[in-house]
Structure formats: C-alpha cells, structure tokens
Amino acid sequence: DSGVTQTPKHLITATGQRVTLRCSPRSGDLSVYWYQQSLDQGLQFLIQYYNGEERAKGNILERFSAQQFPDLHSELNLSSLELGDSALYFCASSTHPTGTGASEQYFGPGTRLTVT
Amino acid sequence: KNQVEQSPQSLIILEGKNCTLQCNYTVSPFSNLRWYKQDTGRGPVSLTIMTFSENTKSNGRYTATLDADTKQSSLHITASQLSDSASYICVVSARAAGNKLTFGGGTRVLVKP
Numbered sequence: 001d002s003g004v005t006q007t008p009k010h011l012i013t014a015t016g017q018r019v020t021l022r023c024s025p026r027s028g029d030l031s032v033y034w035y036q037q038s039l040d041q042g043l044q045f046l047i048q049y050y051n052g053e054e055r056a057k058g059n060i061l062e063r064f065s066a067q068q069f070p071d072l073h074s075e076l077n078l079s080s081l082e083l084g085d086s087a088l089y090f091c092a093s094s095t096h097p098t099g100t101g102a103s104e105q106y107f108g109p110g111t112r113l114t115v116t
Numbered sequence: 117k118n119q120v121e122q123s124p125q126s127l128i129i130l131e132g133k134n135c136t137l138q139c140n141y142t143v144s145p146f147s148n149l150r151w152y153k154q155d156t157g158r159g160p161v162s163l164t165i166m167t168f169s170e171n172t173k174s175n176g177r178y179t180a181t182l183d184a185d186t187k188q189s190s191l192h193i194t195a196s197q198l199s200d201s202a203s204y205i206c207v208v209s210a211r212a213a214g215n216k217l218t219f220g221g222g223t224r225v226l227v228k229p
Contacts, residue, residue: 107159
C-alpha cells in the first residue's frame with residue numbers, strides 16, 4: 001500500500017459525459033501528479049500540482065482539468081468524454097517541494113474509466 | 117525531444133533463470149533514472165532510483181545499472197520468481213522544474229514455472 005488513495009476504483013460512463021476522479025496523496029506529500037495509461041500503452045504524464053499550484057503540464061487535453069485543494073487532495077475532471085478516453089488514470093504523490101532531484105513518486109491504485 | 121526506449125518489448129523466462137532488460141534515453145539535462153514494476157491493472161512501484169553519480173543499485177534480486185555517458189541503463193533480475201511477472205518501466209527525469217518524467221513503453225516479463 002503506497003498510502004495514495006484514489007476513488008472511485010471503476011467508473012463506467014457514456015460519451016459526452018463528465019466525470020471527476022479523486023486522489024488523496026500520502027500524508028505530508030505536497031506534490032500530486034496525474035497520469036493516463038490506455039490499454040497496453042505506456043504511462044502519459046498529464047499534470048502536476050504542488051501545494052495547490054499547477055507546477056507542470058504534460059499531454060493533457062483541453063477537455064481535462066485538475067486542481068489541488070487546500071487539504072492537498074486533488075481532482076481530475078474529464079469532460080465531453082470520448083471512447084478514446086477509456087483508460088487507467090493514476091495519481092502519484094511526492095514530498096520534494098521543488099519537484100527536482102531524486103524525489104520518489106508513490107502511485108495510487110488507479111481509477112479505471114470505461115467510456116461506452 | 118526527450119525519449120526513453122526499452123527493449124525487449126516482452127520476454128518469457130523460466131522460473132529461476134536470470135534476465136536483463138535494457139533502457140536507452142535521450143533526456144537532457146539528466147537528473148535521475150528510475151525503474152518501476154507494474155503488475156497488471158495496478159499502480160507502478162519503485163524498484164530503484166539512480167542519479168548521475170551512481171552506476172549501480174540493488175533492491176533484493178533486482179540490480180539496476182546506469183551508464184550516463186552512453187545514456188543506457190539495464191535492470192537485471194536474478195533467480196526469477198513467478199511473482200516477477202509484470203511490466204518493468206524505465207523512467208527518466210530531466211533536471212527541470214516540476215520533476216517531469218519521461219516514461220519508456222515498458223518491458224512485459226512473463227515468468228513460467
């Protein structure tokens with residue numbers, strides 16, 4: 001158990017809908033990262049937050065957005081869903097404040113999103 | 117463009133045998149290289165992290181090497197067990213704000229009895 005929690009575990013929804021995925025980082029971790037992993041694909045970095053502020057952006061679509069709240073939990077919002085958005089969405093957290101250096105990232109169990 | 121290439125894409129080995137996975141990267145400026153193990157449908161779990169000055173690191177039966185000059189790393193699994201069946205992902209971090217990581221496509225290892 002990494003200490004990172006994600007809810008829900010599974011989500012099935014229809015095209016065009018909007019969903020929210022939730023992540024709680026490990027106690028004391030200030031940085032949260034979101035990743036997408038499509039079937040048989042590698043992990044794609046979406047976005048990072050540090051202490052409530054957006055820190056880095058990866059391959060995140062405009063239909064997707066995220067935020068980190070004062071209690072440090074984070075939410076990833078996916079809207080106008082398409083079939084191709086079906087994937088595992090992972091959240092990870094780390095302690096290092098600047099995000100550089102050999103800061104360990106701890107991954108949550110993921111949310112499996114199925115768009116039908 | 118920062119890239120991480122892993123080989124082979126997949127391999128099958130017999131329980132008790134050793135194997136070596138390869139990772140080549142073009143990430144610059146280099147900060148660190150990580151190997152993760154990912155069981156199917158689960159989150160990746162870190163095996164090793166190596167910075168520029170480290171050229172070998174072990175975690176139980178897993179030993180990672182790093183050659184920063186040739187920009188290559190390897191992960192050696194000794195005396196494989198059935199539980200080693202997983203995807204192994206090489207991840208390289210650039211020395212830039214945000215700890216942005218570049219992920220390799222992974223090597224899928226299947227250990228057969």
